[in-house]
Amino acid sequence: MKNGMGDGEGVRYNTLMEKEHNQKEFYQKAMIFGRFVRFYRQQNGWSLENLGHTMHMSYSTIRRVELGETLLLPDEMDQIAQVFGFESFLDNWHLLDAYATQLDDIRHFHLVDIERMLDKLDAFLRNPQLKASYFFAGYALLELYAMVYAKKGLMKTIWTKEERQALRAKVDEIAAFKDLFSNRQRAVYEQLAGDTWYECLRFEQAWTCYERALCFDKTSYLTHLRMADTAMILNCDQVARNHLARCQQLVFATASSEQFLQLALLEAIFLARNNEREAAQAALLNLYEEGVRTQNTFIQRQALDNLAQTAFFAKDDMNAIVFAKRSIEQFGEHVDFALYFYLLFSYLRLDDSHHVRQWSEWILRRETAPLVRYFVEGALAWSEGELEKADEALGIVYSEMALHQEPGWECFFLERLIDLNAQLGRVDRVETYHRRLLALERRKQKTRSIVGLREKD
Structure with missing residues (x-):
């Protein structure tokens, strides 16, 4: 017995x-x-x-x-x-647990060594036979992971319309079989769906996906980090603080130096967005130096880009120029297009037409994206007093941003068009652009209210 x-x-x-x-x-x-x-x-x-x-x-x-x-x-x-x-x-049923472990490894290296994460992801996707196997859903998830992260590498740029459409199509494709995923895989899928909406600048939809991701994995540092970032964009300060605090708890649990740097970067950006410019600048400069010491190019680039942005919106044009130029010169192959905007408009505000022309010619030799070229041509025309031509070129850029529903850039170019048309004496256009700015602000306020109420719930 x-x-x-x-x-x-x-x-x-x-x-x-x-x-x-x-x-x-x-x-x-x-x-x-x-x-x-x-x-x-x-x-x-x-x-x-x-x-x-x-x-x-x-x-x-x-x-x-x-x-x-x-x-x-x-x-x-x-x-x-x-x-x-x-x-x-492919009958790989007996390997499903091993594949799940490899996905966990990719997530781990995403936090501590993003270059190694990209290498592991690339190695996994070199086996297309997995598309016809019991792991076909997991393979599709990794393809989405690659589209969101590996496609852009470690740089931050403006996504094209085609790239955004491809991302959203992939998210919709996977939705048909997302119930096959484990809870961990479902959390990854919802976070990637949120990242897709984030890249499309649809922050309310991104927030909804991040909330769903936390339903499946409440300890995801990456999800809390993106929620803190999204809340900052929406000016939901208390919500951002809550998620930053949760990120700190998770960082202390894993003791990852990479995560400490990422979190410090986000906290510095939070200071900048709350007009604590001096504290933000000091924190970003410290981060840049730490990035140099540890040879972390991602932190170096992000620190410089945010230093340029912080100085530009504070109308500290000399520092905006210094930081934008340093980032462009140091990371010429991976330039955030926004740096071109900060650089040229800072020179414009200083009435430095010589450097506007010099940098415009340099950018036009390197960049083929139509929106960038229209912007550069508009800035150059403005610096040379051809205000009608500048208005036409920048109007095209604004219209494209509005068509793609990119509220941040809509506001940016509306403000430039208001200044430009004020110089042209076009009172009616200035009033029209002001009304559009107010409408955008109301739309953003509505989104902030929705996010704030849902966070309380």
């Missing part, structure tokens, strides 16, 4: 447990393969009848496969994968 059971009872118990385990594994495999079939069938625009005809199977059989009610034989699974353009369906 053992645990109150005779030998015969123990054998029967173990047999039942094994049978239950096998049934659970069968249903899980059937469900994942069914989602795989449905996803690629729909991607190809086929009906159930189309796929059934190609596979010499009935409509009802294909339907049962997609619903996870039955699991085909291995050779039949390979044949369906081949119909979708793959060599076979």
